[in-house]
Amino acid sequence: MKGNWWRLFARERAPATPAPRQVAFNRNTPNPIEASHGTVSGDEVEEHFHRFILNLPPSTEDSATPAVEQVLLQRLTELCDSGRFDVRSLPRMPTVLPQLMRAMKSDNLNGAQLANLIRRDPVLVGEVMRVTGSITYRTAHPVGSLQHAVVLLGQIGLRHVVTSYVMKPILMASAGANGQLVGQRLWDHAERSAHAAVFLSKGQCDPFEAYLAGLVGYSGLGAVARLLEKELEMTLTSCSSAFVAGCAQVAMQLTVQVGRHWDLPPPVQDALIEHADSGRHAMALPMSRVLHAAQRLAMHQLLAEHRLVDAEADFSDGSIAQFPSMLLARCQQDLRKNFATQP
Structure with a gap:
């Protein structure tokens, strides 16, 4: 196995992803996007995604941001600006994760070394053994050791188990009392975003770091949902596109703070910082562009699964046009294949 893990990265399949479970929509679930001439813009997808995650009500007819929205957005900005948000209120990422990430990128890797790292976290040991004991990995001989389980999983399988267990x-x-609904939606998007980031990373950036960036790229959104629900006592019956965009911008800034709190690899932190500033500056880092495109494609896929956008509509977005249209189309097809649409 030594030296083969990284080469297997692009070929080996992860454990089968179960079809997304039906999530009960509340009254704030946005109406489906009406595709114009068979196309949907990236901006429409992004706005609908944030309404969906944050349970924000439909847009007002008035294009100007109402006074109550301005007050709420100002309060939200004050709570999160200049490092005022207490990132210690978020769960700490286990130290074993970055160690495992570094180890799994090494060409000098072997199963025994990985097993020794995993043993430092008893819960993770249990997860690895549970997954390899499932029907997906059923073998003629029972899995008798952690090292055997690690070899059986392979890199993609182990990555899937580790990140699912951690993230x-x-x-x-992260999303507070309403976390079961908001948190599940966040996780569903994170999985799809990470998957798309690996697909788009070839020739652009490190696939494993792109995967991690895709997973954490909207981690600040859960904190915004919690603040809107609890501290701001939000009771909006409708909200403008400007308010949704303001919440999204605060969430991206929080994601940067969270990335520092978790001590993510420098390339991932740099991509998160540049992505948060993308409204003011063009994205120069390849990983930033990969992250942005992966997130947009994952948003479209998630909304399509919940019938909030036509899955067959062409996805048009000038901000991801630096990627060949055929590559983006193949990535969309791959997302549909790996993340089943609800019946």
């Missing part, structure tokens, strides 16, 4: 609980917990 899903963090995103589920």
Whole structure:
């Protein structure tokens, strides 16, 4: 196995992803996007995505931001600006994760070394053994050791187990009392975004770091949802596109703070910073562009699964036009293949 893990990265399949479970929509779920001439713009997709995640009501007819929205957005900005948000209120990412990431990128890797790292986290050991004992990995001989389980999983399978074990609980917990709904939606998008980021990363940036950036790229959104629900006591019956955009911008700035709090790899942090400033500056880093495109495609896929956008409509977005249209189309097809549409 030594030296083969990274070469397997692009070929090996992760454990089968179950079809997304039906999520009960509340009254704030946005109406489906009406595709114009068979196309949907990226801006429409992004706005609908944020309404969907944050449970924001439909847009007002008035294009100007109402006074109540201005007050709420100012308060939200004050709570999160200049490092005022207490990132310690978020779960801490286990130290074993970056260690595992570095180890899994090494060409000198072997199963025994990986197993020794995983042993430092008993819960992670249990997850690895549970997954390899499932029918997906059923073999003629029972899995008798952690090292055997690691070899059986392979890099993509192990990556899937590790990130699911680490990131899903963090995103589920980040959104407060309404976290079961908001957190599940955040996780569903994070999975799809990470998957798309790996697909688009070839020749652009490190695939593993792109995967991590895709997973954490909207981690600040859960905190915004919690603030809107609890601290701001939001009771809006409608809200403008400007308010949604303002919430999204605050969430991106929080994501940067979260990335520092979790001590993510420098390339990932740089991509998060540049992505947060993309409204004012063009994205120069390849990973930033990969992250942005992956997030947009994942948004479209998630909304399509919940019938909030036509899955077959052409996805048009000038901000991701630096990627060949055929590559983006193949990535969309790959997302549909790996993340089943709800019946």
